[in-house]
Amino acid sequence: MSATGQDRERAAMQAIGRGGLESLLDLLNQDVMTTVYVQMVQNPRFRPEQLDTHGASPEEVELCLRIFESRGLLHRVDDGSWVTNAPENALADHASRLEERARTLRAATPGLSRIYYDAMARSPRSLEAVGVELLESLEDVNAAMSELFAATRRQVVSMRTRSPRVLMIMNRTPERIAEPVFNSHGETLRLRVSFDSGLLEEPAMPAAVAARTQAGDEIRFANAIPFTATTSDNGVTVMDIDDPSGTSVGMRITHPGVSAAIKRVIDDTWVRGVRWTGRGTVTRADAEPLDDRDRDILALMLGGVADATIARQLGVSQRTVERRVRRLLELLGAATRFQAGAQAVKRGWI
Structure with a gap:
Protein backbone atom coordinates (compact mmCIF):
# COMPACT_ATOMS: atom_id res chain seq x y z
CA MET A 1 0.00 0.00 0.00
CA SER A 2 1.30 3.50 -0.79
CA ALA A 3 2.04 6.02 1.95
CA THR A 4 -0.97 8.03 0.81
CA GLY A 5 -3.16 4.95 1.01
CA GLN A 6 -1.89 4.20 4.52
CA ASP A 7 -2.60 7.76 5.63
CA ARG A 8 -6.14 7.52 4.25
CA GLU A 9 -6.70 4.18 5.96
CA ARG A 10 -5.58 5.57 9.35
CA ALA A 11 -7.79 8.62 8.91
CA ALA A 12 -10.68 6.39 7.88
CA MET A 13 -10.34 4.22 10.96
CA GLN A 14 -10.34 7.34 13.14
CA ALA A 15 -13.51 8.60 11.41
CA ILE A 16 -15.20 5.23 11.85
CA GLY A 17 -14.23 5.31 15.51
CA ARG A 18 -16.05 8.62 15.81
CA GLY A 19 -19.17 6.97 14.34
CA GLY A 20 -19.28 8.94 11.12
CA LEU A 21 -19.50 6.95 7.89
CA GLU A 22 -20.65 10.09 6.10
CA SER A 23 -17.47 11.86 7.22
CA LEU A 24 -15.49 9.36 5.15
CA LEU A 25 -16.60 11.27 2.07
CA ASP A 26 -14.06 13.94 2.95
CA LEU A 27 -11.30 11.35 2.77
CA LEU A 28 -12.10 10.09 -0.71
CA ASN A 29 -11.63 11.74 -4.03
CA GLN A 30 -15.06 12.09 -5.64
CA ASP A 31 -13.63 10.49 -8.80
CA VAL A 32 -12.88 7.34 -6.81
CA MET A 33 -16.49 7.16 -5.62
CA THR A 34 -17.78 7.60 -9.16
CA THR A 35 -15.39 4.99 -10.58
CA VAL A 36 -16.34 2.39 -7.98
CA TYR A 37 -20.07 2.97 -8.45
CA VAL A 38 -19.86 2.68 -12.24
CA GLN A 39 -17.97 -0.60 -11.81
CA MET A 40 -20.67 -1.80 -9.41
CA VAL A 41 -23.38 -1.06 -11.98
CA GLN A 42 -21.44 -2.82 -14.73
CA ASN A 43 -20.83 -5.84 -12.45
CA PRO A 44 -24.03 -6.24 -10.40
CA ARG A 45 -22.66 -9.26 -8.47
CA PHE A 46 -18.99 -8.90 -7.59
CA ARG A 47 -16.12 -9.27 -5.21
CA PRO A 48 -14.12 -6.09 -4.45
CA GLU A 49 -10.96 -7.46 -6.07
CA GLN A 50 -12.84 -7.94 -9.35
CA LEU A 51 -13.53 -4.22 -9.78
CA ASP A 52 -11.34 -2.22 -12.14
CA THR A 53 -10.91 0.87 -9.96
CA HIS A 54 -8.06 2.55 -11.87
CA GLY A 55 -5.47 2.69 -9.11
CA ALA A 56 -7.67 3.06 -6.02
CA SER A 57 -6.31 1.08 -3.10
CA PRO A 58 -8.28 -1.88 -1.63
CA GLU A 59 -8.81 0.18 1.49
CA GLU A 60 -10.35 3.03 -0.53
CA VAL A 61 -12.60 0.58 -2.38
CA GLU A 62 -13.72 -0.90 0.95
CA LEU A 63 -14.57 2.56 2.27
CA CYS A 64 -16.62 3.30 -0.86
CA LEU A 65 -18.54 0.04 -0.49
CA ARG A 66 -19.35 0.74 3.14
CA ILE A 67 -20.66 4.22 2.27
CA PHE A 68 -22.73 2.86 -0.62
CA GLU A 69 -24.11 0.15 1.68
CA SER A 70 -25.17 2.81 4.22
CA ARG A 71 -27.04 4.58 1.42
CA GLY A 72 -28.85 1.45 0.26
CA LEU A 73 -27.05 1.26 -3.09
CA LEU A 74 -25.80 -2.31 -2.57
CA HIS A 75 -25.85 -5.19 -0.06
CA ARG A 76 -23.48 -7.92 1.04
CA VAL A 77 -24.25 -11.64 0.53
CA ASP A 78 -23.09 -14.55 2.62
CA ASP A 79 -20.22 -15.74 0.42
CA GLY A 80 -18.36 -12.43 0.71
CA SER A 81 -19.70 -11.05 -2.53
CA TRP A 82 -21.67 -7.85 -3.01
CA VAL A 83 -24.84 -7.26 -5.03
CA THR A 84 -25.62 -3.86 -6.55
CA ASN A 85 -29.21 -2.74 -5.98
CA ALA A 86 -31.12 -1.58 -9.07
CA PRO A 87 -30.19 2.10 -9.65
CA GLU A 88 -33.71 3.20 -10.60
CA ASN A 89 -34.89 2.21 -7.12
CA ALA A 90 -31.79 2.69 -4.99
CA LEU A 91 -30.83 6.11 -6.38
CA ALA A 92 -34.43 7.31 -6.29
CA ASP A 93 -34.72 6.28 -2.61
CA HIS A 94 -31.41 7.99 -1.80
CA ALA A 95 -32.52 11.15 -3.61
CA SER A 96 -35.79 11.14 -1.65
CA ARG A 97 -33.89 10.97 1.63
CA LEU A 98 -31.68 13.90 0.57
CA GLU A 99 -34.76 15.90 -0.45
CA GLU A 100 -36.37 15.19 2.93
CA ARG A 101 -33.24 16.46 4.67
CA ALA A 102 -33.31 19.58 2.50
CA ARG A 103 -36.99 20.20 3.34
CA THR A 104 -36.23 19.82 7.04
CA LEU A 105 -33.38 22.32 6.80
CA ARG A 106 -35.51 24.83 4.87
CA ALA A 107 -38.35 24.48 7.39
CA ALA A 108 -35.96 25.07 10.28
CA THR A 109 -34.23 28.09 8.69
CA PRO A 110 -36.74 30.86 9.66
CA GLY A 111 -36.85 29.81 13.30
CA LEU A 112 -33.09 29.42 13.54
CA SER A 113 -32.63 32.80 11.85
CA ARG A 114 -34.91 34.47 14.39
CA ILE A 115 -32.94 32.88 17.23
CA TYR A 116 -29.67 34.04 15.64
CA TYR A 117 -30.76 37.63 15.07
CA ASP A 118 -32.43 37.79 18.49
CA ALA A 119 -29.09 36.77 20.01
CA MET A 120 -27.30 39.37 17.89
CA ALA A 121 -29.82 42.04 18.93
CA ARG A 122 -29.32 41.16 22.61
CA SER A 123 -25.54 41.04 22.38
CA TRP A 276 -49.35 56.06 -2.99
CA THR A 277 -52.88 54.65 -3.13
CA GLY A 278 -53.05 52.84 -6.48
CA ARG A 279 -55.95 53.16 -8.87
CA GLY A 280 -59.34 54.28 -7.60
CA THR A 281 -61.84 57.11 -7.84
CA VAL A 282 -60.89 60.67 -6.92
CA THR A 283 -63.59 63.28 -6.87
CA ARG A 284 -63.35 66.98 -7.66
CA ALA A 285 -65.02 69.62 -5.52
CA ASP A 286 -67.97 69.76 -7.93
CA ALA A 287 -68.39 65.96 -7.62
CA GLU A 288 -67.46 65.35 -11.26
CA PRO A 289 -65.14 62.29 -11.14
CA LEU A 290 -61.66 62.17 -12.59
CA ASP A 291 -60.85 59.06 -14.57
CA ASP A 292 -58.16 56.60 -13.46
CA ARG A 293 -55.60 57.96 -15.90
CA ASP A 294 -56.03 61.53 -14.60
CA ARG A 295 -55.66 60.27 -11.06
CA ASP A 296 -52.43 58.38 -11.83
CA ILE A 297 -50.95 61.37 -13.65
CA LEU A 298 -51.89 63.68 -10.77
CA ALA A 299 -50.23 61.47 -8.17
CA LEU A 300 -47.03 61.08 -10.21
CA MET A 301 -46.95 64.73 -11.22
CA LEU A 302 -47.24 65.91 -7.62
CA GLY A 303 -44.48 63.48 -6.68
CA GLY A 304 -42.16 65.46 -8.93
CA VAL A 305 -41.97 62.89 -11.71
CA ALA A 306 -41.14 64.30 -15.15
CA ASP A 307 -43.68 64.02 -17.96
CA ALA A 308 -41.44 61.65 -19.96
CA THR A 309 -41.16 59.28 -16.99
CA ILE A 310 -44.92 59.44 -16.34
CA ALA A 311 -45.51 58.52 -19.98
CA ARG A 312 -43.21 55.48 -19.71
CA GLN A 313 -44.82 54.32 -16.46
CA LEU A 314 -48.38 54.59 -17.80
CA GLY A 315 -47.63 53.37 -21.32
CA VAL A 316 -48.89 56.48 -23.10
CA SER A 317 -47.25 59.16 -25.22
CA GLN A 318 -45.55 62.15 -23.63
CA ARG A 319 -47.89 64.41 -25.60
CA THR A 320 -50.89 62.73 -23.93
CA VAL A 321 -49.36 63.32 -20.50
CA GLU A 322 -48.60 66.96 -21.27
CA ARG A 323 -52.19 67.52 -22.47
CA ARG A 324 -53.68 65.95 -19.36
CA VAL A 325 -51.31 67.87 -17.06
CA ARG A 326 -52.48 71.14 -18.62
CA ARG A 327 -56.09 70.06 -18.06
CA LEU A 328 -55.40 69.22 -14.42
CA LEU A 329 -53.74 72.60 -13.86
CA GLU A 330 -56.78 74.30 -15.36
CA LEU A 331 -59.20 72.28 -13.22
CA LEU A 332 -57.22 73.23 -10.13
CA GLY A 333 -56.82 76.86 -11.11
CA ALA A 334 -53.04 76.53 -10.67
CA ALA A 335 -50.18 78.10 -12.59
CA THR A 336 -47.48 75.71 -11.32
CA ARG A 337 -47.27 72.10 -10.19
CA PHE A 338 -46.56 73.28 -6.65
CA GLN A 339 -49.79 75.28 -6.62
CA ALA A 340 -51.58 72.30 -8.13
CA GLY A 341 -50.38 70.15 -5.24
CA ALA A 342 -51.66 72.59 -2.66
CA GLN A 343 -55.05 72.84 -4.38
CA ALA A 344 -55.32 69.05 -4.81
CA VAL A 345 -54.73 68.52 -1.09
CA LYS A 346 -57.18 71.28 -0.19
CA ARG A 347 -59.91 69.77 -2.39
CA GLY A 348 -59.28 66.23 -1.17
CA TRP A 349 -58.20 64.92 -4.54
CA ILE A 350 -55.16 63.20 -3.02
Whole structure:
Protein backbone atom coordinates (compact mmCIF):
# COMPACT_ATOMS: atom_id res chain seq x y z
CA MET A 1 0.00 0.00 0.00
CA SER A 2 1.30 3.50 -0.79
CA ALA A 3 2.04 6.02 1.95
CA THR A 4 -0.97 8.03 0.81
CA GLY A 5 -3.16 4.95 1.01
CA GLN A 6 -1.89 4.20 4.52
CA ASP A 7 -2.60 7.76 5.63
CA ARG A 8 -6.14 7.52 4.25
CA GLU A 9 -6.70 4.18 5.96
CA ARG A 10 -5.58 5.57 9.35
CA ALA A 11 -7.79 8.62 8.91
CA ALA A 12 -10.68 6.39 7.88
CA MET A 13 -10.34 4.22 10.96
CA GLN A 14 -10.34 7.34 13.14
CA ALA A 15 -13.51 8.60 11.41
CA ILE A 16 -15.20 5.23 11.85
CA GLY A 17 -14.23 5.31 15.51
CA ARG A 18 -16.05 8.62 15.81
CA GLY A 19 -19.17 6.97 14.34
CA GLY A 20 -19.28 8.94 11.12
CA LEU A 21 -19.50 6.95 7.89
CA GLU A 22 -20.65 10.09 6.10
CA SER A 23 -17.47 11.86 7.22
CA LEU A 24 -15.49 9.36 5.15
CA LEU A 25 -16.60 11.27 2.07
CA ASP A 26 -14.06 13.94 2.95
CA LEU A 27 -11.30 11.35 2.77
CA LEU A 28 -12.10 10.09 -0.71
CA ASN A 29 -11.63 11.74 -4.03
CA GLN A 30 -15.06 12.09 -5.64
CA ASP A 31 -13.63 10.49 -8.80
CA VAL A 32 -12.88 7.34 -6.81
CA MET A 33 -16.49 7.16 -5.62
CA THR A 34 -17.78 7.60 -9.16
CA THR A 35 -15.39 4.99 -10.58
CA VAL A 36 -16.34 2.39 -7.98
CA TYR A 37 -20.07 2.97 -8.45
CA VAL A 38 -19.86 2.68 -12.24
CA GLN A 39 -17.97 -0.60 -11.81
CA MET A 40 -20.67 -1.80 -9.41
CA VAL A 41 -23.38 -1.06 -11.98
CA GLN A 42 -21.44 -2.82 -14.73
CA ASN A 43 -20.83 -5.84 -12.45
CA PRO A 44 -24.03 -6.24 -10.40
CA ARG A 45 -22.66 -9.26 -8.47
CA PHE A 46 -18.99 -8.90 -7.59
CA ARG A 47 -16.12 -9.27 -5.21
CA PRO A 48 -14.12 -6.09 -4.45
CA GLU A 49 -10.96 -7.46 -6.07
CA GLN A 50 -12.84 -7.94 -9.35
CA LEU A 51 -13.53 -4.22 -9.78
CA ASP A 52 -11.34 -2.22 -12.14
CA THR A 53 -10.91 0.87 -9.96
CA HIS A 54 -8.06 2.55 -11.87
CA GLY A 55 -5.47 2.69 -9.11
CA ALA A 56 -7.67 3.06 -6.02
CA SER A 57 -6.31 1.08 -3.10
CA PRO A 58 -8.28 -1.88 -1.63
CA GLU A 59 -8.81 0.18 1.49
CA GLU A 60 -10.35 3.03 -0.53
CA VAL A 61 -12.60 0.58 -2.38
CA GLU A 62 -13.72 -0.90 0.95
CA LEU A 63 -14.57 2.56 2.27
CA CYS A 64 -16.62 3.30 -0.86
CA LEU A 65 -18.54 0.04 -0.49
CA ARG A 66 -19.35 0.74 3.14
CA ILE A 67 -20.66 4.22 2.27
CA PHE A 68 -22.73 2.86 -0.62
CA GLU A 69 -24.11 0.15 1.68
CA SER A 70 -25.17 2.81 4.22
CA ARG A 71 -27.04 4.58 1.42
CA GLY A 72 -28.85 1.45 0.26
CA LEU A 73 -27.05 1.26 -3.09
CA LEU A 74 -25.80 -2.31 -2.57
CA HIS A 75 -25.85 -5.19 -0.06
CA ARG A 76 -23.48 -7.92 1.04
CA VAL A 77 -24.25 -11.64 0.53
CA ASP A 78 -23.09 -14.55 2.62
CA ASP A 79 -20.22 -15.74 0.42
CA GLY A 80 -18.36 -12.43 0.71
CA SER A 81 -19.70 -11.05 -2.53
CA TRP A 82 -21.67 -7.85 -3.01
CA VAL A 83 -24.84 -7.26 -5.03
CA THR A 84 -25.62 -3.86 -6.55
CA ASN A 85 -29.21 -2.74 -5.98
CA ALA A 86 -31.12 -1.58 -9.07
CA PRO A 87 -30.19 2.10 -9.65
CA GLU A 88 -33.71 3.20 -10.60
CA ASN A 89 -34.89 2.21 -7.12
CA ALA A 90 -31.79 2.69 -4.99
CA LEU A 91 -30.83 6.11 -6.38
CA ALA A 92 -34.43 7.31 -6.29
CA ASP A 93 -34.72 6.28 -2.61
CA HIS A 94 -31.41 7.99 -1.80
CA ALA A 95 -32.52 11.15 -3.61
CA SER A 96 -35.79 11.14 -1.65
CA ARG A 97 -33.89 10.97 1.63
CA LEU A 98 -31.68 13.90 0.57
CA GLU A 99 -34.76 15.90 -0.45
CA GLU A 100 -36.37 15.19 2.93
CA ARG A 101 -33.24 16.46 4.67
CA ALA A 102 -33.31 19.58 2.50
CA ARG A 103 -36.99 20.20 3.34
CA THR A 104 -36.23 19.82 7.04
CA LEU A 105 -33.38 22.32 6.80
CA ARG A 106 -35.51 24.83 4.87
CA ALA A 107 -38.35 24.48 7.39
CA ALA A 108 -35.96 25.07 10.28
CA THR A 109 -34.23 28.09 8.69
CA PRO A 110 -36.74 30.86 9.66
CA GLY A 111 -36.85 29.81 13.30
CA LEU A 112 -33.09 29.42 13.54
CA SER A 113 -32.63 32.80 11.85
CA ARG A 114 -34.91 34.47 14.39
CA ILE A 115 -32.94 32.88 17.23
CA TYR A 116 -29.67 34.04 15.64
CA TYR A 117 -30.76 37.63 15.07
CA ASP A 118 -32.43 37.79 18.49
CA ALA A 119 -29.09 36.77 20.01
CA MET A 120 -27.30 39.37 17.89
CA ALA A 121 -29.82 42.04 18.93
CA ARG A 122 -29.32 41.16 22.61
CA SER A 123 -25.54 41.04 22.38
CA PRO A 124 -23.62 43.62 24.49
CA ARG A 125 -22.50 45.46 21.39
CA SER A 126 -26.07 46.14 20.21
CA LEU A 127 -27.09 47.49 23.65
CA GLU A 128 -24.27 50.01 23.85
CA ALA A 129 -24.18 53.39 22.16
CA VAL A 130 -21.23 52.47 19.97
CA GLY A 131 -21.72 55.40 17.60
CA VAL A 132 -21.23 54.75 13.89
CA GLU A 133 -20.13 51.44 12.41
CA LEU A 134 -18.98 51.21 8.79
CA LEU A 135 -20.58 48.42 6.74
CA GLU A 136 -18.21 47.41 3.98
CA SER A 137 -20.40 45.24 1.73
CA LEU A 138 -23.99 44.63 0.69
CA GLU A 139 -23.88 41.46 2.79
CA ASP A 140 -22.98 43.58 5.85
CA VAL A 141 -25.86 45.97 5.10
CA ASN A 142 -28.30 43.05 4.79
CA ALA A 143 -27.10 41.59 8.09
CA ALA A 144 -27.43 44.97 9.81
CA MET A 145 -30.98 45.36 8.48
CA SER A 146 -31.90 41.89 9.76
CA GLU A 147 -30.57 42.83 13.20
CA LEU A 148 -32.51 46.11 13.09
CA PHE A 149 -35.79 44.31 12.28
CA ALA A 150 -35.14 41.68 14.95
CA ALA A 151 -34.75 44.32 17.67
CA THR A 152 -37.68 46.52 16.53
CA ARG A 153 -40.74 46.61 18.78
CA ARG A 154 -43.48 47.66 16.37
CA GLN A 155 -42.60 50.14 13.60
CA VAL A 156 -39.81 50.96 11.16
CA VAL A 157 -39.62 54.22 9.17
CA SER A 158 -37.52 54.54 6.06
CA MET A 159 -36.64 56.74 3.11
CA ARG A 160 -35.18 55.08 0.04
CA THR A 161 -33.42 56.18 -3.09
CA ARG A 162 -31.43 54.37 -5.77
CA SER A 163 -29.04 52.54 -3.40
CA PRO A 164 -27.55 49.04 -3.79
CA ARG A 165 -29.87 47.25 -1.37
CA VAL A 166 -33.00 48.99 -2.67
CA LEU A 167 -32.16 47.96 -6.25
CA MET A 168 -31.48 44.40 -5.08
CA ILE A 169 -34.86 44.15 -3.33
CA MET A 170 -36.71 45.64 -6.30
CA ASN A 171 -35.45 42.84 -8.55
CA ARG A 172 -36.76 40.05 -6.33
CA THR A 173 -39.93 38.20 -7.26
CA PRO A 174 -43.18 39.95 -6.23
CA GLU A 175 -43.97 37.02 -3.93
CA ARG A 176 -40.72 37.45 -2.03
CA ILE A 177 -41.03 41.25 -1.93
CA ALA A 178 -44.49 40.89 -0.37
CA GLU A 179 -43.26 38.68 2.49
CA PRO A 180 -44.04 40.15 5.94
CA VAL A 181 -41.22 41.57 8.06
CA PHE A 182 -40.96 40.12 11.58
CA ASN A 183 -39.08 41.01 14.74
CA SER A 184 -37.29 38.44 16.89
CA HIS A 185 -40.57 37.57 18.65
CA GLY A 186 -42.26 36.66 15.37
CA GLU A 187 -44.45 39.78 15.42
CA THR A 188 -45.22 41.52 12.13
CA LEU A 189 -43.68 44.99 11.87
CA ARG A 190 -45.35 48.09 10.43
CA LEU A 191 -43.28 49.84 7.74
CA ARG A 192 -43.65 53.46 6.64
CA VAL A 193 -41.55 54.15 3.55
CA SER A 194 -40.87 57.22 1.38
CA PHE A 195 -39.39 56.43 -2.03
CA ASP A 196 -37.53 58.88 -4.22
CA SER A 197 -39.73 59.69 -7.22
CA GLY A 198 -36.76 59.01 -9.52
CA LEU A 199 -37.15 55.30 -8.74
CA LEU A 200 -40.32 55.28 -10.84
CA GLU A 201 -38.00 55.17 -13.84
CA GLU A 202 -36.98 51.66 -12.78
CA PRO A 203 -39.09 49.05 -14.66
CA ALA A 204 -39.46 46.85 -11.57
CA MET A 205 -40.61 49.66 -9.27
CA PRO A 206 -44.40 49.63 -9.81
CA ALA A 207 -44.66 45.90 -9.16
CA ALA A 208 -42.40 46.17 -6.09
CA VAL A 209 -44.48 49.01 -4.61
CA ALA A 210 -47.72 47.15 -5.33
CA ALA A 211 -46.33 44.08 -3.54
CA ARG A 212 -45.28 46.03 -0.45
CA THR A 213 -48.59 47.92 -0.40
CA GLN A 214 -50.36 44.57 -0.41
CA ALA A 215 -48.15 43.54 2.52
CA GLY A 216 -49.50 46.52 4.48
CA ASP A 217 -46.72 49.11 4.12
CA GLU A 218 -47.59 52.81 4.04
CA ILE A 219 -45.84 54.28 0.99
CA ARG A 220 -45.27 57.78 -0.35
CA PHE A 221 -43.09 59.35 -3.04
CA ALA A 222 -40.97 62.48 -2.62
CA ASN A 223 -38.36 64.40 -4.60
CA ALA A 224 -34.64 64.58 -3.96
CA ILE A 225 -34.26 62.01 -1.19
CA PRO A 226 -30.53 62.30 -0.40
CA PHE A 227 -29.78 58.76 0.78
CA THR A 228 -31.38 55.52 1.91
CA ALA A 229 -31.87 55.20 5.66
CA THR A 230 -34.04 53.07 7.93
CA THR A 231 -34.72 53.74 11.63
CA SER A 232 -36.37 51.44 14.14
CA ASP A 233 -38.46 52.48 17.11
CA ASN A 234 -35.59 51.52 19.43
CA GLY A 235 -33.31 54.19 17.97
CA VAL A 236 -31.07 52.17 15.62
CA THR A 237 -30.48 53.43 12.06
CA VAL A 238 -28.99 51.63 9.07
CA MET A 239 -27.90 53.60 6.00
CA ASP A 240 -27.53 51.95 2.61
CA ILE A 241 -25.25 54.01 0.33
CA ASP A 242 -22.43 53.51 -2.14
CA ASP A 243 -18.99 55.07 -2.31
CA PRO A 244 -17.71 57.09 -5.32
CA SER A 245 -16.39 53.92 -6.96
CA GLY A 246 -19.87 52.37 -6.87
CA THR A 247 -18.99 49.84 -4.18
CA SER A 248 -21.82 49.01 -1.79
CA VAL A 249 -21.22 50.39 1.69
CA GLY A 250 -23.36 51.54 4.57
CA MET A 251 -23.47 52.61 8.18
CA ARG A 252 -25.05 51.23 11.32
CA ILE A 253 -25.81 54.04 13.77
CA THR A 254 -26.61 53.43 17.42
CA HIS A 255 -25.68 56.88 18.76
CA PRO A 256 -29.03 58.27 20.03
CA GLY A 257 -28.46 61.85 18.85
CA VAL A 258 -27.30 60.93 15.34
CA SER A 259 -30.05 58.36 14.88
CA ALA A 260 -32.69 60.85 16.07
CA ALA A 261 -31.43 63.48 13.61
CA ILE A 262 -31.71 61.04 10.70
CA LYS A 263 -35.21 60.07 11.82
CA ARG A 264 -36.23 63.74 11.66
CA VAL A 265 -35.09 63.84 8.03
CA ILE A 266 -37.10 60.65 7.34
CA ASP A 267 -40.18 62.16 9.00
CA ASP A 268 -39.85 65.44 7.07
CA THR A 269 -39.53 63.48 3.83
CA TRP A 270 -42.74 61.63 4.68
CA VAL A 271 -44.64 64.85 5.34
CA ARG A 272 -43.76 66.35 1.97
CA GLY A 273 -44.34 63.09 0.10
CA VAL A 274 -47.31 62.12 -2.07
CA ARG A 275 -49.34 59.19 -0.85
CA TRP A 276 -49.35 56.06 -2.99
CA THR A 277 -52.88 54.65 -3.13
CA GLY A 278 -53.05 52.84 -6.48
CA ARG A 279 -55.95 53.16 -8.87
CA GLY A 280 -59.34 54.28 -7.60
CA THR A 281 -61.84 57.11 -7.84
CA VAL A 282 -60.89 60.67 -6.92
CA THR A 283 -63.59 63.28 -6.87
CA ARG A 284 -63.35 66.98 -7.66
CA ALA A 285 -65.02 69.62 -5.52
CA ASP A 286 -67.97 69.76 -7.93
CA ALA A 287 -68.39 65.96 -7.62
CA GLU A 288 -67.46 65.35 -11.26
CA PRO A 289 -65.14 62.29 -11.14
CA LEU A 290 -61.66 62.17 -12.59
CA ASP A 291 -60.85 59.06 -14.57
CA ASP A 292 -58.16 56.60 -13.46
CA ARG A 293 -55.60 57.96 -15.90
CA ASP A 294 -56.03 61.53 -14.60
CA ARG A 295 -55.66 60.27 -11.06
CA ASP A 296 -52.43 58.38 -11.83
CA ILE A 297 -50.95 61.37 -13.65
CA LEU A 298 -51.89 63.68 -10.77
CA ALA A 299 -50.23 61.47 -8.17
CA LEU A 300 -47.03 61.08 -10.21
CA MET A 301 -46.95 64.73 -11.22
CA LEU A 302 -47.24 65.91 -7.62
CA GLY A 303 -44.48 63.48 -6.68
CA GLY A 304 -42.16 65.46 -8.93
CA VAL A 305 -41.97 62.89 -11.71
CA ALA A 306 -41.14 64.30 -15.15
CA ASP A 307 -43.68 64.02 -17.96
CA ALA A 308 -41.44 61.65 -19.96
CA THR A 309 -41.16 59.28 -16.99
CA ILE A 310 -44.92 59.44 -16.34
CA ALA A 311 -45.51 58.52 -19.98
CA ARG A 312 -43.21 55.48 -19.71
CA GLN A 313 -44.82 54.32 -16.46
CA LEU A 314 -48.38 54.59 -17.80
CA GLY A 315 -47.63 53.37 -21.32
CA VAL A 316 -48.89 56.48 -23.10
CA SER A 317 -47.25 59.16 -25.22
CA GLN A 318 -45.55 62.15 -23.63
CA ARG A 319 -47.89 64.41 -25.60
CA THR A 320 -50.89 62.73 -23.93
CA VAL A 321 -49.36 63.32 -20.50
CA GLU A 322 -48.60 66.96 -21.27
CA ARG A 323 -52.19 67.52 -22.47
CA ARG A 324 -53.68 65.95 -19.36
CA VAL A 325 -51.31 67.87 -17.06
CA ARG A 326 -52.48 71.14 -18.62
CA ARG A 327 -56.09 70.06 -18.06
CA LEU A 328 -55.40 69.22 -14.42
CA LEU A 329 -53.74 72.60 -13.86
CA GLU A 330 -56.78 74.30 -15.36
CA LEU A 331 -59.20 72.28 -13.22
CA LEU A 332 -57.22 73.23 -10.13
CA GLY A 333 -56.82 76.86 -11.11
CA ALA A 334 -53.04 76.53 -10.67
CA ALA A 335 -50.18 78.10 -12.59
CA THR A 336 -47.48 75.71 -11.32
CA ARG A 337 -47.27 72.10 -10.19
CA PHE A 338 -46.56 73.28 -6.65
CA GLN A 339 -49.79 75.28 -6.62
CA ALA A 340 -51.58 72.30 -8.13
CA GLY A 341 -50.38 70.15 -5.24
CA ALA A 342 -51.66 72.59 -2.66
CA GLN A 343 -55.05 72.84 -4.38
CA ALA A 344 -55.32 69.05 -4.81
CA VAL A 345 -54.73 68.52 -1.09
CA LYS A 346 -57.18 71.28 -0.19
CA ARG A 347 -59.91 69.77 -2.39
CA GLY A 348 -59.28 66.23 -1.17
CA TRP A 349 -58.20 64.92 -4.54
CA ILE A 350 -55.16 63.20 -3.02
